[in-house]
Structures are given as structure tokens and as C-alpha cells.
Amino acid sequence: MRMFNMNDNTIGILDIVIRSILSVLVLFLLTHLLGKKQLSQLSFFDYIIGISIGSIAASLAIDDEIPYLHGALGILIYGGFVLLSSYLSRKSFRARKFLCGVPTILIQNGKLIEQNLRKARFHINEVLEECRNKGAFSISEVETAILETSGQVSIQLKAQKQPLTPEDMNISPSAKGIAANLIIDGTVLTKHLTLVNRDDNWLKEELKKQNVHSPQEVLLCSLDYNGTLHVDLKKSDPVPLDVLE
Incomplete structure (x- = not known):
């Protein structure tokens, strides 16, 4: 021992x-x-x-x-x-x-750039979460979203959505809600439709008004708190303005 x-x-x-x-x-x-x-x-x-x-x-x-x-x-x-x-x-x-890499534009002029989402290995829900983290609860409020080389996402709101001080404007702003996602990657979220008191027939009619014949054509469709339907189609990417290299 x-x-x-x-x-x-x-x-x-x-x-x-x-x-x-x-x-x-x-x-x-x-x-x-x-x-x-x-x-x-x-x-x-x-x-x-x-x-x-x-x-x-x-x-x-x-x-x-x-x-x-x-x-x-x-x-x-x-x-x-x-x-x-x-x-x-x-x-x-x-x-x-x-x-170090270069920044990647995820949203340009209010449109999701699908090819850049794939390139950055981002899915739509991640982009929506990043927008909410920056105070944009509807993608229709976003002018530009950029994935920085650090992994952070920078958000630029549309001009009319830029923050103002209500006190400066002498107004009492109304409350805002969040946008309801109705279609993601071509899949209709039936439960979400029910929660906003809508149905499949209403959705089909609204899509037809925007010359969309099938939910399969849609990358993202969301209903704003003010009743505005935002539709982003697949394979309709704008030409990325790669001016950030």
C-alpha cells in the first residue's frame, strides 16, 4: 500500500x-x-x-x-x-x-431576398425574430435588413415607420399589435388564419387580388395589425445591391 x-x-x-x-x-x-x-x-x-x-x-x-x-x-x-x-x-x-466576409442583404426595398437567405443559412422565422428584436413586428415595416459579418442583423425601417416622439407631435398614438404570419414557405398556417378570424377562402381571394394563384408561390404572407396583407413571392428576388463589400 x-x-x-x-x-x-x-x-x-x-x-x-x-x-x-x-x-x-x-x-x-x-x-x-x-x-x-x-x-x-x-x-x-x-x-x-x-x-x-x-x-x-x-x-x-x-x-x-x-x-x-x-x-x-x-x-x-x-x-x-x-x-x-x-x-x-x-x-x-x-x-x-x-x-472577415462581407455583409449579406436579407431584405431590400421591403422584399426578402431568398437566394441570400439560403446563402446565409437563414430561415424566414429567424429573419422575423431579428426584425421583432429591432422593434419591427411586421416585415412590411422594414426597408432593409443586413446580416453583418459579426452575425448581427441590422434593420432599417421604412421612412414612414421611423420613430418619432409622440410628445413632439402632440399626439396620442394608438396601440400596435403584431403581424400574423399566414403562409411561410408555401405552407398555409390554418391555425393562424383562425386566430385572426379569417379562412382559406378569404386567403385565396386576397392572393388572387395580388395575382397569386397558389400558396406554393408564396415565401411569406402576413396580415398586419391594421388589416394589410403583405405577400412576398418565391423566386422574385430583387437584384441585390452588393455595395457593402
């Missing part, structure tokens, strides 16, 4: 303490070199590198088989890639486009 050795235990604990302090110091130094960025401002590449650096730092702190120098060197090498990509992005437009 092996006798418990207090000396070995103390040395092991001390080694972990030293390793942890070393990893934190290296990370602190690296953070100052890389500059300050919020998580939402990180590119996908920066995010992956950050995870890798954190993993190496954690391994260095508790794995006594990793030499101090090797662990610190691994963290610095990964950090060097971030510094290099940052430098190249500042110096070269092509490098910036390759490393």
Missing part, C-alpha cells in the same frame, strides 16, 4: 497554481496585444481562435505533462494568427473580404 506523500501533494498543488498564473498572465498580455472587441464584434475566425486559445490555456493550467514553454508558446502562436489576420485585413481589401 502506497503511503500518502504530503510533499508530492503540495508540489502538485503548487505546480497547478504556477501554471494557472502563467496561463492568465499570457492571456492578459495577449488580450492587450489584440485590442478590445466585444464578443458581437468578433469575426468567425476570431471566435474560433479565441476558443482554441482558451482550451490551450486551460490545458496548461492543469496538465502537468505540458511544459510551461510549450503551453505559453502555443497560446502566443494562436494569438499571432489573430494579429496577422488583423494586419492583413487593414492593409488589403481582398484579404479583409476573405478573412
Whole structure:
């Protein structure tokens, strides 16, 4: 039976303490070199590198088989890639486009761009959620929606929907509700129709008024709180104004 050795235990604990302090110091130094960025401002590449650096730092702190120098060197090498990509992005437009990507227009002139949704791997419900997060509870209120390289979605409301202070206008605004989605990706949401006191026949007639012969042609159809029907057709994308590269 092996006798418990207090000396070995103390040395092991001390080694972990030293390793942890070393990893934190290296990370602190690296953070100052890389500059300050919020998580939402990180590119996908920066995010992956950050995870890798954190993993190496954690391994260095508790794995006594990793030499101090090797662990610190691994963290610095990964950090060097971030510094290099940052430098190249500042110096070269092509490098910036390759490393950071470019913004993707999801809605233009109030129209969903289906091909860009596929490209960005966004489905309609995600776009609607992003719009609601920005205060637009109906897609008909949105002029432009842009998926930024950080993964955030920027929303520009239509001119008539831009916020005004009611007090400045000396008016008492009426309450607004949310838009009811009636068709998504060609599928009629019968339950939603019932909730807004409408039926399939009403929907068919309204679609005919807009020269739409089948729900299968519709990418998104929603009924605003004021009773206006917004219809966005499949394969009717406007030419994307890719002026954000």
C-alpha cells in the first residue's frame, strides 16, 4: 500500500497554481496585444481562435505533462494568427473580404431576398425574430435588413415607420399589435388564419387580388395589425445591391 506523500501533494498543488498564473498572465498580455472587441464584434475566425486559445490555456493550467514553454508558446502562436489576420485585413481589401466576409442583404426595398437567405443559412422565422428584436413586428415595416459579418442583423425601417416622439407631435398614438404570419414557405398556417378570424377562402381571394394563384408561390404572407396583407413571392428576388463589400 502506497503511503500518502504530503510533499508530492503540495508540489502538485503548487505546480497547478504556477501554471494557472502563467496561463492568465499570457492571456492578459495577449488580450492587450489584440485590442478590445466585444464578443458581437468578433469575426468567425476570431471566435474560433479565441476558443482554441482558451482550451490551450486551460490545458496548461492543469496538465502537468505540458511544459510551461510549450503551453505559453502555443497560446502566443494562436494569438499571432489573430494579429496577422488583423494586419492583413487593414492593409488589403481582398484579404479583409476573405478573412472577415462581407455583409449579406436579407431584405431590400421591403422584399426578402431568398437566394441570400439560403446563402446565409437563414430561415424566414429567424429573419422575423431579428426584425421583432429591432422593434419591427411586421416585415412590411422594414426597408432593409443586413446580416453583418459579426452575425448581427441590422434593420432599417421604412421612412414612414421611423420613430418619432409622440410628445413632439402632440399626439396620442394608438396601440400596435403584431403581424400574423399566414403562409411561410408555401405552407398555409390554418391555425393562424383562425386566430385572426379569417379562412382559406378569404386567403385565396386576397392572393388572387395580388395575382397569386397558389400558396406554393408564396415565401411569406402576413396580415398586419391594421388589416394589410403583405405577400412576398418565391423566386422574385430583387437584384441585390452588393455595395457593402
